[in-house]
Amino acid sequence: MSNFCLWTGEMVRIAGWTFPNTRQRPFHSGWKYNIPSTENSLMTGTPPTVQNRQAQEAAELLRRAKQFEPQALTAIHDALYPQVFRYVSYRVDDPRTCEDITAEVFLRLLKALQKEDLTIDNLRAWLLGTAHHLVQDFYRKSYRHPTTPIEHHEHLPNGHNPAEEAEKNATRHQIRGALRQLTDEQQHVLALRFSQELSVHETARVMQKSVEAVKVLQYRALAALRRQLERGA
Amino acid sequence: MKSGETAQLLEECLQRMQIGEPLERILADYPERAEELRPLLESARMAQANALYLPPVSGNQRSRAQFLEEAARQARRQPKRAFALPRFAPLLLSAVMLVLVAVFGLALASGRSLPGQPLYGMKRSVEQAQLALSGDALGRIALEDTFDQRRAEEVRRLILAGKEQPVEFSGFLTRRIQDGYDQWSAGGIDFSLSGSLQAAAGSMAGGYVDIRGFVRGQQGLEVTDMRLRLYPIGGILQSQTEQEWIIEGVRVRLPSLAELEGTPEVGKPISVTAIRVGENDFLALSARAGRLNPPQTPTFTPNLITPTLTETTVSTATLTPQSSPTPRPILTATQSDDSGKATDDDSGKGGDDDNSGKGGGDKDGYKD
Numbered sequence: 001m002s003n004f005c006l007w008t009g010e011m012v013r014i015a016g017w018t019f020p021n022t023r024q025r026p027f028h029s030g031w032k033y034n035i036p037s038t039e040n041s042l043m044t045g046t047p048p049t050v051q052n053r054q055a056q057e058a059a060e061l062l063r064r065a066k067q068f069e070p071q072a073l074t075a076i077h078d079a080l081y082p083q084v085f086r087y088v089s090y091r092v093d094d095p096r097t098c099e100d101i102t103a104e105v106f107l108r109l110l111k112a113l114q115k116e117d118l119t120i121d122n123l124r125a126w127l128l129g130t131a132h133h134l135v136q137d138f139y140r141k142s143y144r145h146p147t148t149p150i151e152h153h154e155h156l157p158n159g160h161n162p163a164e165e166a167e168k169n170a171t172r173h174q175i176r177g178a179l180r181q182l183t184d185e186q187q188h189v190l191a192l193r194f195s196q197e198l199s200v201h202e203t204a205r206v207m208q209k210s211v212e213a214v215k216v217l218q219y220r221a222l223a224a225l226r227r228q229l230e231r232g233a
Numbered sequence: 234m235k236s237g238e239t240a241q242l243l244e245e246c247l248q249r250m251q252i253g254e255p256l257e258r259i260l261a262d263y264p265e266r267a268e269e270l271r272p273l274l275e276s277a278r279m280a281q282a283n284a285l286y287l288p289p290v291s292g293n294q295r296s297r298a299q300f301l302e303e304a305a306r307q308a309r310r311q312p313k314r315a316f317a318l319p320r321f322a323p324l325l326l327s328a329v330m331l332v333l334v335a336v337f338g339l340a341l342a343s344g345r346s347l348p349g350q351p352l353y354g355m356k357r358s359v360e361q362a363q364l365a366l367s368g369d370a371l372g373r374i375a376l377e378d379t380f381d382q383r384r385a386e387e388v389r390r391l392i393l394a395g396k397e398q399p400v401e402f403s404g405f406l407t408r409r410i411q412d413g414y415d416q417w418s419a420g421g422i423d424f425s426l427s428g429s430l431q432a433a434a435g436s437m438a439g440g441y442v443d444i445r446g447f448v449r450g451q452q453g454l455e456v457t458d459m460r461l462r463l464y465p466i467g468g469i470l471q472s473q474t475e476q477e478w479i480i481e482g483v484r485v486r487l488p489s490l491a492e493l494e495g496t497p498e499v500g501k502p503i504s505v506t507a508i509r510v511g512e513n514d515f516l517a518l519s520a521r522a523g524r525l526n527p528p529q530t531p532t533f534t535p536n537l538i539t540p541t542l543t544e545t546t547v548s549t550a551t552l553t554p555q556s557s558p559t560p561r562p563i564l565t566a567t568q569s570d571d572s573g574k575a576t577d578d579d580s581g582k583g584g585d586d587d588n589s590g591k592g593g594g595d596k597d598g599y600k601d
Binding site: 067068070073074077078081082085086089090095098099102103106107109110111114171172175176179190193194195197200212215216218219220222223225226229 | 247272279281284288289293299300
């Protein structure tokens with residue numbers, strides 16, 4: 001029990017620090033995100049002094065993770081798994097493939113912890129960048145060895161009407177089909193903006209592009225998506 | 234309108250949508266751009282609708298288990314070190330080891346090399362390094378003796394091998410009469426001298442000389458040049474009498490004509506330039522008290538040689554060594570040549586009487 005409390009505490013700290021500028025915005029009638037309540041509550045506003053202390057603790061957590069301390073690794077994994085998974089699932093239909101790719105991202109993180117100069121600030125950018133490359137690899141292999149797509153998603157949120165979910169699935173399938181037609185960079189920018197809720201500045205940092213370039217890329221991506229949706233309709 | 238401006242406007246609208254503002258209200262603020270913005274914002278809303286999935290709990294658990302298992306494996310593979318080595322450390326270490334082994338191997342291999350062979354230069358360089366690192370005067374002299382024995386051994390081997398090669402070696406010069414002819418020897422190497430050299434060598438017999446010549450195959454050694462070796466001896470003066478000093482274990486006798494600069498005091502540094510007439514028997518030519526660097530006069534080449542007796546340089550030398558552990562003949566050699574005076578300032582002086590010999594020292598050293 002005490003271990004669980006400690007993990008939870010560390011998850012709180014790392015999630016609160018690592019993504020201070022990407023806390024979930026309050027959505028009223030706009031976009032809805034299916035964010036776990038614990039994660040959502042972690043991302044509320046925090047005073048700067050507390051943020052400094054959290055930053056130190058998060059850096060310490062990363063240092064321990066670099067020494068393969070299971071407790072620190074677990075805290076990092078559990079804090080960041082949902083975000084990586086959301087990114088991957090935004091771009092890949094098959095939930096099992098999403099899980100495999102997300103798990104692979106974290107396995108690669110172990111090697112990167114030893115070899116690369118990862119800081120708590122660039123950790124998420126590294127994870128999302130690696131997820132992007134693995135998704136690219138997945139589609140490259142899929143084109144060489146096409147498989148039958150799984151039409152039905154097995155990880156549906158609980159408590160929904162099956163008919164309503166079926167309709168939503170159909171719409172989602174149509175959107176995904178349209179998304180697949182976009183260029184890799186266009187898919188990447190939309191996934192970062194709409195699956196992660198990254199600001200345009202954060203997106204620019206992850207993509208290693210200028211803010212203006214990201215805005216133009218985003219504009220073109222949405223225009224292309226619109227064309228594809230109209231074509232599909 | 235440029236796409237950059239539209240992109241900026243779109244971003245502003247997206248931010249307003251993000252905080253929950255209705256689409257119609259946003260578009261109402263940009264009536265002239267509403268037609269252009271509407272499809273883009275609707276696409277954005279649909280793109281957002283794509284991100285609905287909850288991360289599966291089972292997937293999270295599986296991933297965590299894999300993650301920790303792999304971490305444990307890597308932790309076992311990488312034992313903790315007391316300090317972090319750079320990534321290229323093993324490569325660097327291997328390279329350093331390789332170089333050390335190569336240098337050590339070459340140094341060993343060069344040990345038996347002879348003049349004219351590729352590794353001979355390395356052999357001499359190693360010896361020079363050893364000399365440079367030698368400690369006191371006695372230790373340096375002992376080291377020089379060892380190397381001189383090597384030079385003599387090299388000459389002996391070259392003669393036995395029938396090689397033709399320019400050589401240098403050193404040793405106490407001795408003379409004996411054999412079949413009515415003078416037979417000379419230094420460092421255990423026998424040789425004959427031509428007329429002029431023989432006359433000059435007479436003045437140096439019994440002294441420690443540096444010899445330069447050629448090994449002519451089975452015909453033996455042809456000496457071309459011979460000089461008394463000058464020893465720079467520096468160190469603390471341990472004891473002194475009227476006749477001799479002991480400088481760091483080296484016994485140095487004081488001829489009356491030796492040039493002396495300053496007043497020597499026991500316990501103070503002194504430097505002497507001397508010739509050698511016995512194993513541990515040196516005759517001072519000049520001395521400088523209070524300093525460790527040797528006197529300017531006579532000028533000498535640090536490692537070897539100075540007072541020269543060659544076919545062109547003629548002088549009078551008288552060596553009358555007194556007590557010495559090595560028995561040697563008392564010899565007097567006399568040559569006459571006016572040109573010898575021209576080098577008197579630089580000359581070394583031997584002997585302890587008024588007829589002391591003068592080696593015509595020159596700064597140029599040997600003539601090649």
